[in-house]
Amino acid sequence: AQKVTQAQTEISVVEKEDVTLDCVYETRDTTYYLFWYKQPPSGELVFLIRRNSFDEQNEISGRYSWNFQKSTSSFNFTITASQVVDSAVYFCALSEASGANSKLTFGKGITLSVRP
């Protein structure tokens, strides 16, 4: 069975600080996909990134970067120079590549508060 653990529940930082959101996953599949979603206070779920299990390259998109390490089953998310607009709940999710039976298993989410 697949499982996603986001051990941090709430993080509070001051604007311009860097912050890392941790994600640890469990799966028996050798092929799987990892995702991060953002849920701002307005409530919608915004897709941020997808990473395949066979691609361990880190990714950077503006102030966002992701560190995928299969050896530790982790897919951590770093926000550099955080801004107030980054305040949201961030979910890490896992999908096993099992055709149409695939589903997203979410972690419990991390509430990030960025103070001015």
Added chain:
Amino acid sequence: DTAVSQTPKYLVTQMGNDKSIKCEQNLGHDTMYWYKQDSKKFLKIMFSYNNKELIINETVPNRFSPKSPDKAHLNLHINSLELGDSAVYFCASSQGISGRAGGNEQFFGPGTRLTVL
């Protein structure tokens, strides 16, 4: 040009009533989903449909019945509503290709906040 839309956005009703939430996607995706987000923000899948066929049913009470009239729509009917059904319900869709559905990101609707009194 909304990708995944849900109606209504808010739904307040009494225990025991029957209600429906509608979902439509204009992305041309083959697979649609319903997720439930509880008061602690935990998101859990309820159902998935692929080309109108039920694929996943995650031990949801049979008071919940999804209906997919075509692959662009996945509606959720809930009978005999209970207090514990209060939650935010999200519809999502993805371009599921046989054998690769797991790899495609799911696009979510804005959510429907259901409150059962």
